[in-house]
Amino acid sequence: MAILVFAETADKKIKKSSLEAVSYAAAMGGDVVAVVLGQVEGGELDKIGTSGGTKVLHADDAKLNEGVIQAYASVLAEATGKAGADTVVLAKSSLGDAVAARLSVKMGAGLVSNVVALPQGNKVKRSIYTGKAFANVELKGSKKIIAIKKNAVPLKTDGGAAVVEKFAPSLSDTDFKAKITSQEKAKGKVLLPEADIVVSGGRGLKGPENWGMVEELADALGAATGCSKPVSDMDWRPHHEHVGQTGVKVSPSLYIAIGISGAIQHLAGVNSSKYIVVINKDPEAPFFKAADYGVAADAFEVVPKLTEAIKALNN
Amino acid sequence: MKILVCITHVPDTTSKIAFTDGNTKFDSNGVQYIIGPYDDYALARAVELKEQTGGTITVLNVGTVETEPTLRKALAIGADDAIRVNVAPADSFFVAAQIAEVAKAESFDLILMGRESIDFNGGMVHGMVGELLGIPSISPVMKLDVEGNKVKMTREIEGGKELLEAELPLVAGCQEPIAEWKIPNMRGIMSARTKPLKVVEPSAVDGLTVTENYELPPAKGQVKMIDKDNIGELVRLLKEEAKVI
Ligand SMILES: Cc1cc2nc3c(=O)[nH]c(=O)nc-3n(C[C@H](O)[C@H](O)[C@H](O)COP(=O)(O)OP(=O)(O)OC[C@H]3O[C@@H](n4cnc5c(N)ncnc54)[C@H](O)[C@@H]3O)c2cc1C
Ligand SMILES: Cc1cc2nc3c(=O)[nH]c(=O)nc-3n(C[C@H](O)[C@H](O)[C@H](O)COP(=O)(O)OP(=O)(O)OC[C@H]3O[C@@H](n4cnc5c(N)ncnc54)[C@H](O)[C@@H]3O)c2cc1C
Numbered sequence: 187m188a189i190l191v192f193a194e195t196a197d198k199k200i201k202k203s204s205l206e207a208v209s210y211a212a213a214m215g216g217d218v219v220a221v222v223l224g225q226v227e228g229g230e231l232d233k234i235g236t237s238g239g240t241k242v243l244h245a246d247d248a249k250l251n252e253g254v255i256q257a258y259a260s261v262l263a264e265a266t267g268k269a270g271a272d273t274v275v276l277a278k279s280s281l282g283d284a285v286a287a288r289l290s291v292k293m294g295a296g297l298v299s300n301v302v303a304l305p306q307g308n309k310v311k312r313s314i315y316t317g318k319a320f321a322n323v324e325l326k327g328s329k330k331i332i333a334i335k336k337n338a339v340p341l342k343t344d345g346g347a348a349v350v351e352k353f354a355p356s357l358s359d360t361d362f363k364a365k366i367t368s369q370e371k372a373k374g375k376v377l378l379p380e381a382d383i384v385v386s387g388g389r390g391l392k393g394p395e396n397w398g399m400v401e402e403l404a405d406a407l408g409a410a411t412g413c414s415k416p417v418s419d420m421d422w423r424p425h426h427e428h429v430g431q432t433g434v435k436v437s438p439s440l441y442i443a444i445g446i447s448g449a450i451q452h453l454a455g456v457n458s459s460k461y462i463v464v465i466n467k468d469p470e471a472p473f474f475k476a477a478d479y480g481v482a483a484d485a486f487e488v489v490p491k492l493t494e495a496i497k498a499l500n501n
Numbered sequence: 502m503k504i505l506v507c508i509t510h511v512p513d514t515t516s517k518i519a520f521t522d523g524n525t526k527f528d529s530n531g532v533q534y535i536i537g538p539y540d541d542y543a544l545a546r547a548v549e550l551k552e553q554t555g556g557t558i559t560v561l562n563v564g565t566v567e568t569e570p571t572l573r574k575a576l577a578i579g580a581d582d583a584i585r586v587n588v589a590p591a592d593s594f595f596v597a598a599q600i601a602e603v604a605k606a607e608s609f610d611l612i613l614m615g616r617e618s619i620d621f622n623g624g625m626v627h628g629m630v631g632e633l634l635g636i637p638s639i640s641p642v643m644k645l646d647v648e649g650n651k652v653k654m655t656r657e658i659e660g661g662k663e664l665l666e667a668e669l670p671l672v673a674g675c676q677e678p679i680a681e682w683k684i685p686n687m688r689g690i691m692s693a694r695t696k697p698l699k700v701v702e703p704s705a706v707d708g709l710t711v712t713e714n715y716e717l718p719p720a721k722g723q724v725k726m727i728d729k730d731n732i733g734e735l736v737r738l739l740k741e742e743a744k745v746i
Pocket of ligand 1: 391414416417429430432444449450451484485514538
């Protein structure tokens, strides 16, 4: 039986985390049908095949360009019927969560979120207590939805070509009752939840005027920028960069923390990173206990040196 | 306006997480319980909305008797009455179905929840309740204003935010900076003791998932400290040892 994947887009491109979801479904075995909603740039649909998908259902309707929660859930429910799928895989995200929840009720499917590895039969491993523990969960019925965390499986890059089929779902007005009136998005930036490398700054950086060096390091690494909660509370940085218990939870390959003390609530958002580098002038800062590599020194001295060294490596 | 705020009863964010009984039960030994931080934002916004437009705030928890002090705290912060659905929560759908049953009987105008619980981190209950009731569900919401029947919201999206408009009734999953957390004052604490807390029996619903057991992540190895005058070594380690750049 086919597995359906919700392939989410951002700026008319398929998100990397969604391509990981395609690879995850492919590793589960069987046909993988990815649903792409709204218009996308040329060449984007090819990535579904490369990542392991066998088929794409593309509803290229401009009404679906923005993530309308209710409409997306209805369209995905229709797509599961069309594809004959009883399993749906998607990448956890603020839109993915909101859509998956409604879809699970429509399908009568068991739903497990924050899944970190491939299923073993009907069982999946999920992250709980904000990264402080895992639970092994059994999905009871035949219908299931699995929302995966970033880096649950490696992205497949050697898949074949997927068949693209146009899909014209029936859209009902009631699903568009909550209207998106405008969107504001940072352009050309690596999205924090999607990033393989995150460079994050805390109160130790003293003020928003000092973020230039954080951004330069992030640029040199192709990284996204993040921050601690007080930094976004004081409006030094936008809220969507706030990492931790009450902010974005990231699981990149590398997290670089600059001038962040490592409070337990901050660690909760970063503890599933593969590697952590901490730069803090206080050698006793708790963050060092959670780090793989540490530099106990003034960030204003270390960060520019690190950026230079990375640039030298890139050249 | 009749507002329902759904709250979780969860370990304080500084709690050490451990399990007992062959890793099948959460070890609550020495754990302090709090209102979920996101639910606390939802409650704080509900109190502000009530100040502006009048109405009532009901708080609801699906849980066993141990959660009552947490419900009392919500009453102290400003809710008018509380409901506890007397059952241990089994999974997100089970909880959502219980909430939807209560909501159907009481017809609330606005249902506020947290963006996610901090124990199971599902981020799912609001969407499920919205679908069960056939009303919009929006999450994560960082700003929410009500004018008559219209609700204007700001929702966080990756890399930014979007503005939305919808009509009551709806469900919203809240996060900061929707409101500042409120600390109960003495008068609130006194009056909370006598505010109504109704216990209702659960409806017959089956959860769709079963948690078999728990695991803790492997312990982190020793940190390698690098001298500030030898940053080249850090870059080498990231490239050759960690292989992440
Ligand atoms: C319910 C709850 C939820 C929370 N959620 C979150 C959350 O989601 N995310 C979050 O981040 N916090 C959260 N917090 C707050 C958290 O407890 C900490 O207060 C916060 O993380 C501290 O931020 P910080 O590390 O930037 O600042 P500080 O703790 O002030 O640390 C600054 C650090 O910078 C270092 N420093 C100073 N100058 C320099 C320099 N020149 N060079 C290098 N280092 C320097 C200092 O040694 C210090 O370690 C939450 C708290 C609560 C109660
Ligand atoms: C002893 C114990 C054992 C548990 N075992 C399990 C388990 O095995 N599996 C499991 O999935 N869950 C279990 N839970 C339940 C867990 O606490 C959650 O209530 C439930 O799983 C919903 O979680 P979620 O992460 O999907 O919620 P989310 O979707 O993340 O929650 C969003 C919002 O919904 C509301 N909400 C969520 N739960 C409740 C609730 N119980 N009452 C009122 N409002 C609520 C809150 O406003 C919350 O912010 C257990 C709880 C306890 C106390």
